[in-house]
Amino acid sequence: MKVSVIGTGYVGLIQAVGLAEFGFNVVGIDIDETKVKQLNEGKCPLYEEGLEELLKKHINKNLTFTTSYESIKDSDVIFLCVGTPQDRDGNADLRFLFSAVEKIKETISKDDYKVIVIKSTVPVGTNRKVKELLSGYNVDVVSNPEFLREGIAVYDFFNPERIVLGFENLGNKKPIKIMESIYYCFKEKNIPFVITNWETAELIKYASNAFLATKLSFINELAKLSDKVGADIKTVSYAMGLDPRIGNKFLNAGIGYGGSCFPKDVKALIKQLENNNIEPILIKATDKVNEEQIKWFFKKIKNYYGDLNGKVFAVLGLAFKPNTDDLRESRAINLIDMLLEEGAIVKGFDYVKKARENTINMYKLDKTRAFYGYNLYILDDLYETVKDVDGIIITVEYDRFNKEDWERISDLVKEKVIFDGRNVLDVEKIKKSGFKYYGVGR
Numbered sequence: 283m284k285v286s287v288i289g290t291g292y293v294g295l296i297q298a299v300g301l302a303e304f305g306f307n308v309v310g311i312d313i314d315e316t317k318v319k320q321l322n323e324g325k326c327p328l329y330e331e332g333l334e335e336l337l338k339k340h341i342n343k344n345l346t347f348t349t350s351y352e353s354i355k356d357s358d359v360i361f362l363c364v365g366t367p368q369d370r371d372g373n374a375d376l377r378f379l380f381s382a383v384e385k386i387k388e389t390i391s392k393d394d395y396k397v398i399v400i401k402s403t404v405p406v407g408t409n410r411k412v413k414e415l416l417s418g419y420n421v422d423v424v425s426n427p428e429f430l431r432e433g434i435a436v437y438d439f440f441n442p443e444r445i446v447l448g449f450e451n452l453g454n455k456k457p458i459k460i461m462e463s464i465y466y467c468f469k470e471k472n473i474p475f476v477i478t479n480w481e482t483a484e485l486i487k488y489a490s491n492a493f494l495a496t497k498l499s500f501i502n503e504l505a506k507l508s509d510k511v512g513a514d515i516k517t518v519s520y521a522m523g524l525d526p527r528i529g530n531k532f533l534n535a536g537i538g539y540g541g542s543c544f545p546k547d548v549k550a551l552i553k554q555l556e557n558n559n560i561e562p563i564l565i566k567a568t569d570k571v572n573e574e575q576i577k578w579f580f581k582k583i584k585n586y587y588g589d590l591n592g593k594v595f596a597v598l599g600l601a602f603k604p605n606t607d608d609l610r611e612s613r614a615i616n617l618i619d620m621l622l623e624e625g626a627i628v629k630g631f632d633y634v635k636k637a638r639e640n641t642i643n644m645y646k647l648d649k650t651r652a653f654y655g656y657n658l659y660i661l662d663d664l665y666e667t668v669k670d671v672d673g674i675i676i677t678v679e680y681d682r683f684n685k686e687d688w689e690r691i692s693d694l695v696k697e698k699v700i701f702d703g704r705n706v707l708d709v710e711k712i713k714k715s716g717f718k719y720y721g722v723g724r
């Protein structure tokens with residue numbers, strides 16, 4: 283079976299490489315010529331563990347990349363994996379998706395049967411719209427949302443918890459059979475397949491992300507109370523999580539969720555409720571708590587020092603979560619901006635080299651660590667970063683921080699105080715090294 287994947291961002295690239303590993307002939311299509319060239323040379327444009335190895339394994343064998351849509355003529359299945367960013371009003375912007383559909387229309391012949399699979403996160407009703415746009419063509423449109431987590435996306439691709447497939451008409455077995463044969467490996471492993479209609483599949487994606495985001499905002503709001511009354515939110519989460527009805531995942535309080543999915547998807551769900559004349563009471567609160575969380579944490583830092591002007595901080599973590607180079611909606615970047623705004627000097631570090639490089643590029647910093655207009659330095663070494671600082675701020679939940687030499691860190695800093703925005707540090711160990719410790723709700 284021949285497969286095309288349109289859009290080689292984070293979702294499309296993993297889909298293309300993953301299907302190549304399953305043995306399909308895959309062509310990845312993207313409008314970005316530089317990226318296509320890079321991919322054909324086996325170079326991965328984004329950091330994701332294990333991805334470049336798989337790309338190298340299959341490139342120019344059963345996997346190629348191109349800017350031309352011609353290859354879809356030979357494809358049985360076409361995956362649409364283009365970005366659906368947030369528009370000015372908070373709705374999902376479907377321009378890229380519809381433009382890809384137009385290009386498909388221009389390329390395929392009306393009689394040639396194709397299965398068009400929408401993997402992009404799209405508002406309820408989009409699959410139906412795409413089918414309408416393709417009316418007169420011999421195609422079936424399938425909704426197949428993705429549930430990959432950045433940083434461990436390759437693992438997630440090969441070990442999904444469920445495969446969700448939405449169809450126009452469940453009586454039409456042809457596209458169902460084709461999709462089952464695409465994901466035959468998961469059938470063999472007894473991974474649950476949820477076969478349903480378009481609207482349900484589309485809603486499953488938003489419901490899953492918004493639910494996790496709500497869990498986070500819930501614990502983050504309680505963390506503020508915990509802080510005030512002298513409770514320990516980490517113990518609260520632990521004890522709550524022992525009840526299997528609650529579960530212990532996504533209950534770690536912190537400075538709020540970031541990334542390219544939760545913030546955007548929560549806002550898009552709010553819009554979908556509003557567009558259907560339903561007041562989005564709960565989801566709106568989830569969003570609001572998240573927006574406030576970083577401000578609350580910043581206030582905590584500010585209250586400690588009084589004036590931040592001229593104070594030097596080590597910000598440990600730059601991306602929106604561990605093991606990624608993705609800075610989108612990163613709370614670390616929000617915090618850096620707030621500190622710089624108040625005249626503080628920031629020394630930033632992340633274990634992921636590409637996250638550091640992306641930060642340098644984003645702030646247009648000089649490679650020699652100098653800066654223009656910002657008191658910001660990005661350093662390659664954690665110990666260099668903490669040298670002579672007035673405080674350490676943890677912004678990404680790396681367990682690795684606990685393996686660092688805290689005695690040495692304690693000797694390097696100017697003032698022994700830590701603000702742990704992810705409640706990730708071993709408090710006893712940190713305090714033994716002479717640090718004052720301030721977490722989120724503990």
Ligand code: UGA
Binds near residue numbers: 429433602
């Ligand atoms: C999220 C979902 O988890 C995936 O299932 C989904 O496929 C993906 O969005 C998507 O829609 O594409 P991702 O954005 O990679 O994945 O990030 P998560 O691991 O979910 O983390 C999101 C944010 O929540 C991060 O900023 C993280 O630091 C924060 N978080 C997570 C917490 O603050 N506490 C926790 O306990 C867990």
